[in-house]
Amino acid sequence: MPANPERRQVRVELPGRAYPIEIGRGLLDDGATVAGAVPGRQVLLVSNETVAPHYLARLEAALEGRLTASVVLPDGEAHKRLETTMAVYDQLIDAGFDRGCTVVALGGGVIGDLAGFAAATYQRGVAFVQVPTTLLAMVDSSVGGKTGVNHPRGKNMIGAFHQPRAVIADLAVLDTLPDRELRAGLAEVIKYGLLGDPEFLAWLEADIERLLAREPDALAYAVERSCRNKAAIVVEDEREAGRRALLNLGHTFGHAIEAATGYGPWLHGEAIAAGQCMAAWMSAELGWITPADYERVAALFARAGLPTRPPGIGGAAFRRHMAVDKKARDGQLRLVLLRRPGEAVVTGDYPATALTATLAHFEAHHA
Numbered sequence: 001m002p003a004n005p006e007r008r009q010v011r012v013e014l015p016g017r018a019y020p021i022e023i024g025r026g027l028l029d030d031g032a033t034v035a036g037a038v039p040g041r042q043v044l045l046v047s048n049e050t051v052a053p054h055y056l057a058r059l060e061a062a063l064e065g066r067l068t069a070s071v072v073l074p075d076g077e078a079h080k081r082l083e084t085t086m087a088v089y090d091q092l093i094d095a096g097f098d099r100g101c102t103v104v105a106l107g108g109g110v111i112g113d114l115a116g117f118a119a120a121t122y123q124r125g126v127a128f129v130q131v132p133t134t135l136l137a138m139v140d141s142s143v144g145g146k147t148g149v150n151h152p153r154g155k156n157m158i159g160a161f162h163q164p165r166a167v168i169a170d171l172a173v174l175d176t177l178p179d180r181e182l183r184a185g186l187a188e189v190i191k192y193g194l195l196g197d198p199e200f201l202a203w204l205e206a207d208i209e210r211l212l213a214r215e216p217d218a219l220a221y222a223v224e225r226s227c228r229n230k231a232a233i234v235v236e237d238e239r240e241a242g243r244r245a246l247l248n249l250g251h252t253f254g255h256a257i258e259a260a261t262g263y264g265p266w267l268h269g270e271a272i273a274a275g276q277c278m279a280a281w282m283s284a285e286l287g288w289i290t291p292a293d294y295e296r297v298a299a300l301f302a303r304a305g306l307p308t309r310p311p312g313i314g315g316a317a318f319r320r321h322m323a324v325d326k327k328a329r330d331g332q333l334r335l336v337l338l339r340r341p342g343e344a345v346v347t348g349d350y351p352a353t354a355l356t357a358t359l360a361h362f363e364a365h366h367a
């Protein structure tokens with residue numbers, strides 16, 4: 001039996017900026033892995049009030065010998081905003097940190113996106129390392145360099161592409177993650193299966209209960225496979241000129257849910273689970289997939305304990321919030337839809353009636 005059977009590495013092979021995603025249990029206590037991943041002498045650790053009491057001291061210990069400072073932010077999606085980012089700049093300036101410093105995000109996707117944006121913009125860009133502590137952040141937000149914050153009227157409206165130097169995914173930190181947050185992460189895991197990895201989709205259909213039970217080898221496999229899927233897309237299309245938009249499956253609907261409900265009651269993963277079911281329903285309405293395919297998709301999200309229908313915000317609110325989606329061009333919404341479970345396309349080429357029917361259906365059949 002190897003000492004750390006879950007240990008694995010995925011590389012994001014961007015030319016000139018390649019970086020590793022280190023996956024394994026106990027990595028936070030592995031000083032060599034942490035120290036090797038974090039460049040520079042000055043290091044700012046960014047976390048939140050929930051995660052910091054569990055893990056901040058261990059990260060500081062692993063970085064012994066560096067000049068470290070830290071900032072602990074309030075918890076929650078509602079704080080992923082420019083005003084909160086100011087606290088990170090304040091701490092960087094108070095600590096006297098220069099362009100050679102590194103910002104380390106210790107938390108879920110909210111901390112990763114916000115700290116990454118601060119790193120992208122402080123003195124026009126400093127080094128950044130991701131230490132994701134949610135399943136969602138391990139499989140998605142820590143990889144690929146999308147950083148940013150929300151605007152009250154639109155999700156991730158302010159941001160920058162800024163790749164991390166490394167990602168350290170210590171699976172042991174998932175031991176303290178609440179079940180609801182674990183399930184939210186599964187929404188992005190299932191996304192990879194649906195958008196382009198039918199074999200992984202079949203594995204998820206067979207083994208979703210093992211993930212819900214947090215079986216270590218199942219979790220390690222799902223994190224690795226998700227990161228491999230994401231890394232391949234990011235390397236091909238870093239700035240979302242085309243194919244990367246596939247990673248937005250369910251997000252045009254999901255982001256509308258998050259914005260319309262004020263970034264709080266619905267977790268990102270929950271919103272995009274319902275959003276993926278809406279995209280699947282619309283794909284069936286278009287005749288691209290069968291009604292049985294739609295049922296298959298919805299059944300998997302239901303088994304993962306995720307919503308398959310949106311909240312009752314109404315079609316008009318959906319349209320208002322979807323109008324600011326970043327994939328729109330010249331007023332035309334582009335959506336990610338399914339050709340089959342395991343293959344998605346990005347398209348603006350669908351009859352308007354299909355979207356109208358989808359919004360009407362889910363206005364009548366909401367959560």
Ligand SMILES: NC(=O)c1ccc[n+]([C@@H]2O[C@H](COP(=O)([O-])OP(=O)(O)OC[C@H]3O[C@@H](n4cnc5c(N)ncnc54)[C@H](O)[C@@H]3O)[C@@H](O)[C@H]2O)c1
Binds near residue numbers: 080108135156188
């Ligand atoms: N940049 C990207 O490519 C990308 C991809 C997907 C999602 N996102 C963004 O990520 C955000 C969602 O991320 P999330 O789901 O990680 O939410 P989150 O960051 O809000 O974390 C979820 C909750 O879990 C807590 N938590 C985190 N780690 C914990 C741990 N180990 N133990 C106990 N509690 C812990 C947090 O404090 C928080 O309350 C959204 O803002 C979404 O837009 C970004």
Ligand SMILES: O=C(O)C(=O)C[C@@H](O)[C@H](O)[C@H](O)COP(=O)(O)O
Binds near residue numbers: 144240245247248251
């Ligand atoms: O990395 C990507 O590209 C994604 O779209 C991943 C999404 O899961 C993530 O929610 C991302 O933040 C969405 O970005 P946005 O550009 O649609 O705001």
Ligand SMILES: [Zn+2]
Binds near residue numbers: 140188251272
């Ligand atoms: Zn997402």
